[in-house]
Amino acid sequence: MVKSSSLKSPKKEEVIDQTIETLLQPKGWDEYIGQAKVKKSLRIILEAARRRGEPVDHLLFYGQAGLGKTTLAKLVALEMGAPLRITSGPAIEKAGDLAAVLSHLEENEILFIDEAHRLNRIIEEVLYPAMESRKIHIIIGKGPGARTISLDLPAFTLVAATTRVNLLSAPLRSRFGATFKLDYYDEKDIEVIIKRSANILGVNIDPAATSVLARAARFTPRTANRLLKRTRDYLEVHGGEVITEETAQKTLGVLEIDSLGLESHDQIFLNTIIEKFNGGPVGVGTIAAALNEDKGIIEDVYEPYLMRLGFLRRTPAGRVVEKAAFQHLGKQPSQQLL
Numbered sequence: 001m002v003k004s005s006s007l008k009s010p011k012k013e014e015v016i017d018q019t020i021e022t023l024l025q026p027k028g029w030d031e032y033i034g035q036a037k038v039k040k041s042l043r044i045i046l047e048a049a050r051r052r053g054e055p056v057d058h059l060l061f062y063g064q065a066g067l068g069k070t071t072l073a074k075l076v077a078l079e080m081g082a083p084l085r086i087t088s089g090p091a092i093e094k095a096g097d098l099a100a101v102l103s104h105l106e107e108n109e110i111l112f113i114d115e116a117h118r119l120n121r122i123i124e125e126v127l128y129p130a131m132e133s134r135k136i137h138i139i140i141g142k143g144p145g146a147r148t149i150s151l152d153l154p155a156f157t158l159v160a161a162t163t164r165v166n167l168l169s170a171p172l173r174s175r176f177g178a179t180f181k182l183d184y185y186d187e188k189d190i191e192v193i194i195k196r197s198a199n200i201l202g203v204n205i206d207p208a209a210t211s212v213l214a215r216a217a218r219f220t221p222r223t224a225n226r227l228l229k230r231t232r233d234y235l236e237v238h239g240g241e242v243i244t245e246e247t248a249q250k251t252l253g254v255l256e257i258d259s260l261g262l263e264s265h266d267q268i269f270l271n272t273i274i275e276k277f278n279g280g281p282v283g284v285g286t287i288a289a290a291l292n293e294d295k296g297i298i299e300d301v302y303e304p305y306l307m308r309l310g311f312l313r314r315t316p317a318g319r320v321v322e323k324a325a326f327q328h329l330g331k332q333p334s335q336q337l338l
């Protein structure tokens, strides 16, 4: 067993979850369900680079959490037969940290920086020349005696991922050779993912249960897998051979997730607009103040799923809760929507 030297050792369930996570992660393009457009254009870029015997252009993946950005980065490395080094924005605190990572890269290595929106400006500035001309400039010493030395880097590919692309600076964004947006999955694709995962976990699930879980999965593979795992736990504890519609529904009940995957924060968000602002239109800044939440978080984290559901609309006058949301929440729609 691997010993962990960290102060807070992970709980047993977390370790098990991690292991399952590795099992469920797609190991090839065929197993990477959906996202057909992204897959197609990415594979052309990879194939062309391989034929030319060059490293791939720097790539940026963005989209909501759990849509498959990290998985995609791993597939890129796999397809290129290149080593992969994984780090993240918050892990790189100082310019020196990044310089250390970059100067230890192997030829053609893929450097994956997750949560790239959390790289600070000084670090971004180290990254620019590295991305453009495979150089880093390191300042040695302080004050008038300080001097800059330049180091040449091996050919490498930067793959960056972010859930909040608007927070990336324009100069950084413009240095990627290709940018891919991962969108929400179709419900059908989520069903395929659930069936595949059930298969890997060796658990039987009937079609009605698959569609209950798919509908509650927020069109997101990670959520789908999480719901499946919790449903499997429920079956384990309560006994039974097959995950049925009832097992699925009871599990959602325990998790306090409704049939469309709304959690309490989603309900509070919608109910606030409905009750305090008569369903809107109301400016996002006003909603943020009412919820005591960051405006950017509301835009990047709360709203996308609700918009995808057709529960929320952005208008020039502000946010409007749609009729479908009133109906789902069992409320009387506001006059202007009738």
Ligand SMILES: Nc1ncnc2c1ncn2[C@@H]1O[C@H](COP(=O)(O)OP(=O)(O)O)[C@@H](O)[C@H]1O
Pocket (backbone or CB within 6 Å): 021, 024, 025, 026, 031, 032, 033, 034, 035, 064, 065, 066, 067, 068, 069, 070, 071, 072, 161, 193, 221, 222, 225
């Ligand atoms: N296209 C896909 N097909 C099947 N499973 C997927 C797909 N994308 C993601 N997953 C599953 O969802 C999990 C979360 O994906 P991940 O790549 O970690 O998302 P992100 O990095 O965007 O937050 C993965 O471990 C994998 O099991």
Ligand SMILES: [Mg+2]
Pocket (backbone or CB within 6 Å): 069, 070, 071, 114, 161
């Ligand atoms: Mg990730």
